[in-house]
Amino acid sequence: MWAATWGQVFAGLGLAPPRAALRLSTRFYRPAGKRDTIFALSSGHGKCGVAVIRASGPASGAALQRLTGQQELPPPRAVTLRRIRDPSSAETLDKGLVVWFPGPRSFTGEDCAELQVHGGPAVVSGVLQALGRLPGLRPADPGEFTKRAFQNGKLDLTEVEGLGDLIHAETEAQRRQALRQMEGELGQLYQRWSEELTKALAHVEAFIDFSEDDNLEEDVLAGVDTAVQTLQREVTGHLQDGRRGERLRGGVHVVIAGPTNAGKSSLLNLLSRRPVAIVSPVAGTTRDVVESALNIGGYPVVLSDTAGLRQSQDAVEQEGMSRARDRCGNPLAGSPSLTQARHRLHLTSCLDSLGRYHGYKALDLVLAAEELRLARRHLGKITGRVSAEEILDIIFRDFCVGK
CATH class of the missing domain: 1.20.120.430 (tRNA modification GTPase MnmE domain 2)
Structure with a gap:
């Protein structure tokens, strides 16, 4: 791999490099060699109507040809119905839709192939095993497709984080915030x-x-x-x-605190619409922090029921009250604003x-x-x-x- 500093570049031109160039110490490299071609199930695991299997890398086009038994690749970015075969035995594994995304116009910026097959475990397993037997292909590491998209300039880190937040969004407000960040x-x-x-x-x-x-x-x-x-x-x-962005991303934390038998657990159950906490006429029933995640108007709220505050000699109840005082502490503490x-x-x-x-x-x-x-x-x-x-x-x- 060839590399040259700015000083060498200027010297080769017969020029004295400016001090700024020397301080930058920038280096040029030739592009790295070809990467492996990776593949993985991109849709959720378990039985489903349709499963999406994705491959990315220089051998993805050849893999698509081998699995479909076709000499020509499908038209770019056009959905095509194909019979999916095991290349080693020519056995038909399924009949599904295939899409060819030549780089750089793909999610990762590399050549990509996508197979939309029936979502039964046997079908998915058969296609994945067939891909794994092809030369130059290997299973993708967690997050590797998105990592390659970042490395190829398709996403910056904030867009990558927005994509992750979008995948994990549970409320409408979280979805809107994540989508804006993912869009850059x-x-x-x-x-x-x-x-x-x-x-x-x-x-x-x-x-x-x-x-x-x-x-x-x-x-x-x-x-x-x-x-x-x-x-x-x-x-x-x-x-x-x-701290609006961080609160929306992680959820607003609300603590129900007060004396024993004030109805804290009943309020938690009412808001949650299910029996989250044990309700009893006996004082001191709640001895630990009981949490319930709610969706209130599209905003995530984590509601916490705590032990009632009173004088007690019970060591377990004392620990519960200590934890209650820790949820009710400094409201400015915790996660930063962004x-x-x-x-x-x-x-x-x-x-x-x-x-x-x-x-x-x-x-x-x-x-x-x-x-x-x-x-x-x-x-x-x-x-x-x-x-x-x-x-x-x-x-x-x-x-x-x-x-």
């Missing part, structure tokens, strides 16, 4: 911020490297300051969302770096540029898109260095 709204916001930081960093790097030779004006840095301040305001406002904890972590770190940029700028512009680079890296870690090449692209595009 959150990723587009972070990508816009990343592009603004990339431009700001490129301008600072250009000023460091070329201000003496090309007479770059001081207002270049003034423009960077304005862009950084605007970004600080936007990120701060984004973080101050009252849909994922890592989003808040990286956004907070990004904001810290932007603040340090202003402090370093008067002392050392190189250190200030490093803070912009760190801020940009944190944004890139949210979406999974971290590229240093863009900075040099902007330097040469905006300032025409080397003309």
